[in-house]
Amino acid sequence: MRFSSRAVQVAAAVLLQGALAAWAVQPQLSARLTGTEYRLAVEPVDPISPFRGAYVQLDYPGLPEPSLSKEPYVPLVRDGSLWKGATPVRDRPRPPYLICEQYGCGLHSFFTSEERARAIERDITSHRLAAVIRVDDRGNATLIRLEPR
């Protein structure tokens, strides 16, 4: 069976599109597939994304504020039943650690329906929720779920 050159080019373009989509979500995909779970304290904000719908904008009191710091690595240390960030460092520490840059540590958006987003906000405001994240050995992190503390 022979394929036309046009069909091969379109297939290559489809593969490239798939690769670009995977590249765009690579840190979160890597953490989800290979990472370990940790629980962090969270606080809410409330926006909507034009392409991805309602989400809860989260803040983490135990992690440093987003900045263009030259010390992007934040070691994770135990804090009772939860985990929190220690002082950021310039060189890659031993795992577990997060990479935190201009937009935070890649954990501040939790996409869900508008109705559930409002319920989550109420729970977070009364400090009843913790964020379960997954972190791989290279500091890539992804948000898995929100659950009772």
Add this chain to the structure above:
Amino acid sequence: MDTVHISPKRLAWLRGELAAWQADGLIDGETAAGIAGRYTENRRFALERLALVLGAAFLGVGLLWTIAANYERLSPTVRFVGIVVIWLVAVAGAELLASRVSGVLPAAVRVFAVAAGGGVVFQAAQSLHVPEGGPELLGAWAGGALAYAYATRGKAPLVVAVGLGVGWYAWWSAENAASHGVVACAMLVAAVFTTALALLHEHWTPAFAAVWRPAGVLLALVGLFIAAFPDEDFQMTGALLSGGAVAVVLAVLAAWRSFSGRGEFRPGGGLAEISVILMILGAGALLAVWDPAGTTTSPTGAGLVRAVGGIIGYVLAAAWFAVLGTSRRLPGVVPLAAAALVVFVTTQSFAIFAPLFSGAALFLVLGAVFLGTGVLAQRGRRLITEVSR
């Protein structure tokens, strides 16, 4: 003999050309009538094309909206698999259609496939809770759409892909630049790049040149618009310099290709186009780095010279694009230049004259400025059309 149905726009152009040939003595009245008689206006074709392309665009928007609705009844994995299947079916369906029929229908399905490709990116990001804030997702969508447009040689997907690419580039440069002057220069560098691409495409795939050229015009006019505002914090960056170098090399290549193809310099030719876009880049860069003392409310002499230079440069650039579009009948270029001129003149006139005049006097002055701009643009267009005939 059967008559050929063509769009009203194309028929109007043909009639205009026939009248000009007749006036020049190239053909007689009988021949002109004979040629015109072979073509009739077909509104149904334009309507069908409009309906199909609009339909595909609406379906695409609806698909993205469905993803944004974030339905809880379907798990993120099911939603992701669903959108991937829709995307692949659209790609395969478009190719199947293209192998059997030509025209607008495969193009419409390809536009939908581009939207579905974006849906895959956004659904993946939603499922993995990728944070909001950066242009990476738009960049991934634009890059995939470009690859798809070139693989299919489809003009309609390229229009969407270039639009997405320009949007991503504007977002990316605004985010990484320290000041608006750097953003202006980034837009002008991209304008040189896309203009050179348009000229290179004229030799290989002329239909794609008609997409890249308006993108270059848009970037140039947006860049010059931003550069007109003084920038106290301008700092040259390595990325800007290297981007500029790549764009200039590509421009020289396009100019050489254009010159070797024609062997002469023509007022509306490729060499002139490249020369002007490089001049626009130079003028914009000069405005971006030039920050004379004084404020907008109490400017110094140098500040006034800069402001007037910015206005003249912008009006000349817009006029150039307008006459280029008119003389070479480039689709999309003339409306872009006209809209840019109106927006710029309105903004600048208000900035300059609003503190000096009020009420009726302000409108009289603005009216005079608009009339003057219109007369100059019209005379310039006529002059270039005469020269290029």
